[in-house]
Amino acid sequence: xxxxxxxxxxxxxxxxxxxxxxxxxxxxxxxxxxxxxxxxxxxxxxxxxxxxxxxxxxxxxxxxxxxxxxxxxxxxxxxxxxxxxxxxxxxxxxxxxxxxxxxxxxxxxxxxxxxxxxxxxxxxxxxxxxxxxxxxxxxxxxxxxxxxxxxxxxxxxxxxxxxxxxxxxxxxxxxxxxxxxxxxxxxxxxxxxxxxxxxxxxxxxxxxxxxxxxxxxxxxxxxxxxxxxxxxxxxxxxxxxxxxxxxxxxxxxxxxxxxxxxxxxxxxxxxxxxxxxxxxxxxxxxxxxxxxxxxxxxxxxxxxxxxxxxxxxxxxxxxxxxxxxxxxxx
Amino acid sequence: xxxxxxxxxxxxxxxxxxxxxxxxxxxxxxxxxxxxxxxxxxxxxxxxxxxxxxxxxxxxxxxxxxxxxxxxxxxxxxxxxxxxxxxxxxxxxxxxxxxxxxxxxxxxxxxxxxxxxxxxxxxxxxxxxxxxxxxxxxxxxxxxxxxxxxxxxxxxxxxxxxxxxxxxxxxxxxxxxxxxxxxxxxxxxxxxxxxxxxxxxxxxxxxxxxxxxxxxxxxxxxxxxxxxxxxxxxxxxxxxxxxxxxxxxxxxxxxxxxxxxxxxxxxxxxxxxxxxxxxxxxxxxxxxxxxxxxxxxxxxxxxxxxxxxxxxxxxxxxxxxxxxxxxxxx
DNA sequence: TTGTAGGCGTTATCAC
DNA sequence: GTGATAACGCCTACAA
Numbered sequence: 084x085x086x087x088x089x090x091x092x093x094x095x096x097x098x099x100x101x102x103x104x105x106x107x108x109x110x111x112x113x114x115x116x117x118x119x120x121x122x123x124x125x126x127x128x129x130x131x132x133x134x135x136x137x138x139x140x141x142x143x144x145x146x147x148x149x150x151x152x153x154x155x156x157x158x159x160x161x162x163x164x165x166x167x168x169x170x171x172x173x174x175x176x177x178x179x180x181x182x183x184x185x186x187x188x189x190x191x192x193x194x195x196x197x198x199x200x201x202x203x204x205x206x207x208x209x210x211x212x213x214x215x216x217x218x219x220x221x222x223x224x225x226x227x228x229x230x231x232x233x234x235x236x237x238x239x240x241x242x243x244x245x246x247x248x249x250x251x252x253x254x255x256x257x258x259x260x261x262x263x264x265x266x267x268x269x270x271x272x273x274x275x276x277x278x279x280x281x282x283x284x285x286x287x288x289x290x291x292x293x294x295x296x297x298x299x300x301x302x303x304x305x306x307x308x309x310x311x312x313x314x315x316x317x318x319x320x321x322x323x324x325x326x327x328x329x330x331x332x333x334x335x336x337x338x339x340x341x342x343x344x345x346x347x348x349x350x351x352x353x354x355x356x357x358x359x360x361x362x363x364x365x366x367x368x369x370x371x372x373x374x375x376x377x378x379x380x381x382x383x384x385x386x387x388x389x390x391x392x393x394x395x396x397x398x399x400x401x402x403x404x405x406x407x408x409x410x411x412x413x
Numbered sequence: 414x415x416x417x418x419x420x421x422x423x424x425x426x427x428x429x430x431x432x433x434x435x436x437x438x439x440x441x442x443x444x445x446x447x448x449x450x451x452x453x454x455x456x457x458x459x460x461x462x463x464x465x466x467x468x469x470x471x472x473x474x475x476x477x478x479x480x481x482x483x484x485x486x487x488x489x490x491x492x493x494x495x496x497x498x499x500x501x502x503x504x505x506x507x508x509x510x511x512x513x514x515x516x517x518x519x520x521x522x523x524x525x526x527x528x529x530x531x532x533x534x535x536x537x538x539x540x541x542x543x544x545x546x547x548x549x550x551x552x553x554x555x556x557x558x559x560x561x562x563x564x565x566x567x568x569x570x571x572x573x574x575x576x577x578x579x580x581x582x583x584x585x586x587x588x589x590x591x592x593x594x595x596x597x598x599x600x601x602x603x604x605x606x607x608x609x610x611x612x613x614x615x616x617x618x619x620x621x622x623x624x625x626x627x628x629x630x631x632x633x634x635x636x637x638x639x640x641x642x643x644x645x646x647x648x649x650x651x652x653x654x655x656x657x658x659x660x661x662x663x664x665x666x667x668x669x670x671x672x673x674x675x676x677x678x679x680x681x682x683x684x685x686x687x688x689x690x691x692x693x694x695x696x697x698x699x700x701x702x703x704x705x706x707x708x709x710x711x712x713x714x715x716x717x718x719x720x721x722x723x724x725x726x727x728x729x730x731x732x733x734x735x736x737x738x739x740x741x742x743x
Numbered sequence: 744t745t746g747t748a749g750g751c752g753t754t755a756t757c758a759c
Numbered sequence: 760g761t762g763a764t765a766a767c768g769c770c771t772a773c774a775a
Contacts, residue, residue: 087768098746103770113744133522134473135768137464138751166510175519178508180493189505192463193523298628299659329629417752428762433754443760465752468767 086127095123106131137194146378147190148178148199155296157321157367158201160350164371165199172379190214197382199374202267215381219374220267227389232377234365235393236267240274242398243317243345243363244282251407252315252343254287255279256308258301258327259319259347261292268296271319271347289313293323301326305334314407315343317363321350328357328403339405349399359401365394416457425453436461467524474504476708477520478529479513485626487651487697488531490680494701495529502709520544527712529704532597545711549704550597557719562707564695565723566597570604572728573647573675573693574612581737582645582673584617585609586638588631588657589649589677591622598626601649601677619643623653631656635664644737645673647693651680658687658733669735679729689731695724 088106092099097116104112105120112120137143146169150162162178169176177193179186183200190198191214198216217230247255257275260268272290279288289311293300301323308316308327318324324346328338336342338358346353349364365373373394418436422429427446434442435450442450467473476499480492492508499506507523509516513530520528521544528546547560577585587605590598602620609618619641623630631653638646638657648654654676658668666672668688676683679694695703703724 085768089768099769100747100771101745104745107770111744116744130521132468132768133524134464134467135751136770138462138468138753138768139770141751163510170511170515175522176509177519178510180489180496180508185500189507191460192505193507194463325629415752419752429752430754430763431761433752434761437754441760446760462752465767466754468752468769469754471767 086129091124091129095120143194143196144174145195146174146176146197147195148176149186150178150180150201157348157350160367164367165374168371168375197378199378217377217381227391230381230389231391232374234396236270236274237277239363239396241278244278246398247315248282253284254313255315256289256311256313257317258291258293258304258308260296296320296322298322298326302330305330318346321348338403343405344403358403361401361404363398364396366397416459421454421459425450473524473526475525476504476506476527477525478506478508479516480508480510480531487678487680490697494698495704498701498705527708529708547707547711557721560711560719561721562704563723564726566600566604567607569693569726570608574608576728577645578612583614584643585645586619586641586643587647588621588623588634588638590626626650626652628652628656632660635660648676651678668733673735674733688733691731691734693728694726696727
């Protein structure tokens with residue numbers, strides 16, 4: 084039989100409501116009694132019954148994360164970080180890898196206090212469910228229907244291009260996926276174009292569509308990228324950049340001596356690549372932190388207008404970037 | 414306010430205990446009343462309160478899956494399949510990506526009925542927790558401490574080698590990770606060695622340590638693999654084999670004309686590789702099914718002796734295997 | 744500062 | 760067939 088607060092009460096010689104108070108750190112209980120009760124509870128191996136608690140509190144302190152596409156390593160890292168971030172809060176997190184509809188049903192059953200949604204929230208009726216949620220990784224500049232949290236892609240690319248510019252680079256090529264259906268990728272490309280223009284490098288704009296986001300997509304995009312004889316490249320994602328490095332090395336380019344490289348995505352793994360990679364993006368632990376804060380805020384304060392929160396990216400300089408091999412021309 | 418069975422009772426003009434019965438398909442309620450109650454319930458958007466139910470039933474119908482390393486794509490596929498397999502059962506599944514200790518705590522909080530553990534169950538005190546669990550992907554030939562479910566690696570390799578042997582291959586190289594800490598990988602290698610010996614191919618044994626399980630590990634292992642001039646190769650995992658194909662193609666080998674390839678892991682994605690891949694392993698949907706059955710069995714029938722269940726692998730023949738280019742010598 | 748009692752939404756056991 | 764009613768384990772006024 085599992086031990087309940089009544090058992091503790093009996094053994095501690097108090098009423099069970101006192102036990103309840105003590106266990107919840109209520110200030111209305113004498114320090115001495117509290118200690119004793121805590122001791123007894125611990126000794127008996129007491130474990131509060133979530134179901135009972137939930138029944139009366141109408142709150143689970145659990146947040147559900149919907150994660151339908153579990154293949155991308157950057158997302159996996161983000162999930163891990165979010166999970167870690169929750170450890171510092173009173174909330175726990177559970178995951179669903181099901182399709183959005185199924186996931187929502189599960190989460191409703193569990194009566195999670197809130198949800199985190201990755202990517203496009205196609206089924207707008209999420210919103211009908213009255214359960215608070217935030218969306219990550221969707222680009223929406225107009226007044227959104229729900230709270231969105233995302234990286235500032237324009238700022239990302241501006242910082243990346245600016246860094247290369249300062250190192251004397253002009254011919255900067257972008258390699259990434261240009262898939263109409265993926266708003267996030269489009270935003271990156273757009274950010275690059277805007278940044279190049281703003282820094283008066285419009286003539287050097289060169290975009291290579293990698294037709295995918297995997298290692299090999301980056302690897303095989305290099306030939307096309309080299310056509311414009313760039314002194315620097317920006318890779319649209321972690322995996323992509325990994326393939327790019329490899330292809331460049333195989334072709335005899337030395338990084339950063341011959342070509343500088345910056346990758347999008349700011350995750351610790353960037354430091355362990357063939358060449359430790361200079362990267363741009365919101366550091367994943369910060370991103371996680373922000374997402375966690377956002378959903379908690381959403382839960383705890385009555386809904387204001389949904390807003391888009393654009394996170395400021397950080398440039399993390401490592402060994403893949405260096406001065407341009409070509410003399411600065413202008 | 415959420416709608417409860419009392420609300421339904423009022424609107425349907427019956428007592429709420431009748432509603433409860435109707436909702437649980439009790440035979441003790443007239444068909445007519447049942448229909449009416451169900452209608453009302455549906456109309457009001459009734460959603461049963463899991464917490465309340467659990468409080469009295471002492472059962473959650475929920476199973477927790479511990480998944481600490483979320484990076485490997487094959488595991489991701491397995492998780493998805495397990496999730497799908499649960500849909501056919503009365504159970505639901507929740508996921509935790511936390512470290513084992515944290516995950517167990519979460520699951521205890523939820524009072525899950527059972528747990529699925531991936532890989533080494535380091536913290537043996539799982540067993541203390543009285544909550545049933547099964548472990549997948551751990552090799553233990555002696556009497557185990559807990560129920561284990563795993564693929565039969567010896568049989569896998571035997572079938573793979575046998576298939577190649579029948580096609581006339583002799584020089585069959587294995588590429589995989591040979592990391593002492595990963596019992597699963599070791600088993601594969603051992604399986605290969607045993608199979609080669611059993612088929613009198615001991616002289617042709619050639620094992621290449623890929624030093625990892627990623628795409629690029631396979632890609633870069635090819636040079637070493639070619640040293641023994643094999644006519645066939647076996648890749649230790651999906652990602653590995655992907656890299657192997659690429660490297661071979663780049664070197665001008667035609668698959669399967671010059672070299673045959675079999676990959677470990679039997680997932681549908683094998684069909685979509687550069688060359689549709691012949692593969693060996695327990696088909697992932699079957700594996701999922703078995704794991705689900707195992708944990709449910711573990712929950713519903715009082716613990717017998719824990720056993721190891723070795724699943725029979727299937728050889729799925731696609732285009733990456735063909736007859737040996739060399740004349741059969743013996 | 745501590746104890747009493749009512750209720751959270753269900754299920755299950757009895758009477759009717 | 761159907762309807763009271765007592766649990767389930769906990770929280771929270773309110774009373775002592």
